[in-house]
Amino acid sequence: xxxxxxxxxxxxxxxxxxxxxxxxxxxxxxxxxxxxxxxxxxxxxxxxxxxxxxxxxxxxxxxxxxxxxxxxxxxxxxxxxxxxxxxxxxxxxxxxxxxxxxxxxxxxxxxxxxxxxxxxxxxxxxxxxxxxxxxxxxxxxxxxxxxxxxxxxxxxxxxxxxxxxxxxxxxxxxxxxxxxxx
Numbered sequence: 001x002x003x004x005x006x007x008x009x010x011x012x013x014x015x016x017x018x019x020x021x022x023x024x025x026x027x028x029x030x031x032x033x034x035x036x037x038x039x040x041x042x043x044x045x046x047x048x049x050x051x052x053x054x055x056x057x058x059x060x061x062x063x064x065x066x067x068x069x070x071x072x073x074x075x076x077x078x079x080x081x082x083x084x085x086x087x088x089x090x091x092x093x094x095x096x097x098x099x100x101x102x103x104x105x106x107x108x109x110x111x112x113x114x115x116x117x118x119x120x121x122x123x124x125x126x127x128x129x130x131x132x133x134x135x136x137x138x139x140x141x142x143x144x145x146x147x148x149x150x151x152x153x154x155x156x157x158x159x160x161x162x163x164x165x166x167x168x169x170x171x172x173x174x175x176x177x178x179x180x181x182x
Contacts, residue, residue: 028064029137035060036145037159040119049114051101055094058122062090065129065138072133086129093125119145 039053065086073079097118099105106114127142129135 026137028068029141032057032061032064032141033144036119036122039115043112043115047112049111049118051114051118054115054118054122055097058090058094058097058125061122061126061129061141062086065090065133068135068138069133085132089129089132090125093121097121 035057039050039057042053043050066083069082070079073082100109100114100117100121109117123142123145125142126145127139130138130140130142
């Protein structure tokens with residue numbers, strides 16, 4: 001390997017490390033978004049409410065809020081306050097979800113509508129958590145949940161399109177580059 005190629009390879013490695021770090025930081029938000037899209041898609045196909053699923057996703061979102069904001073809480077007291085305020089916030093959303101599920105209210109809503117109401121409450125809770133943290137990622141996640149409840153099929157098709165484009169343009173090493181690196 002020549003010395004002229006060494007700095008470029010180091011720059012490439014550093015660039016990949018920066019991108020990898022960025023993707024790892026965004027992974028919790030992406031995971032929640034994918035789970036929400038999957039829940040909406042299943043609800044639209046099955047025409048059955050996913051009550052337990054939305055409650056599970058609420059707990060996951062609460063954990064994401066705590067985990068992503070953990071570094072901003074600098075001492076033990078601030079971390080305790082973070083956990084307490086998030087627990088109260090998400091318990092309030094959970095109680096509201098369960099009020100909607102009371103038998104008297106549930107009989108008024110068809111199954112798909114029940115699931116969408118629960119998703120709307122989850123989206124509202126997510127957006128409000130983002131506002132309280134001044135976190136654009138969490139606010140965006142709440143807005144995205146509220147928006148795609150009506151357009152899940154479009155989002156799934158868009159995701160398939162983006163994955164296809166990503167596969168086409170994903171950087172690959174050619175046989176010549178692989179031989180040079182050996």
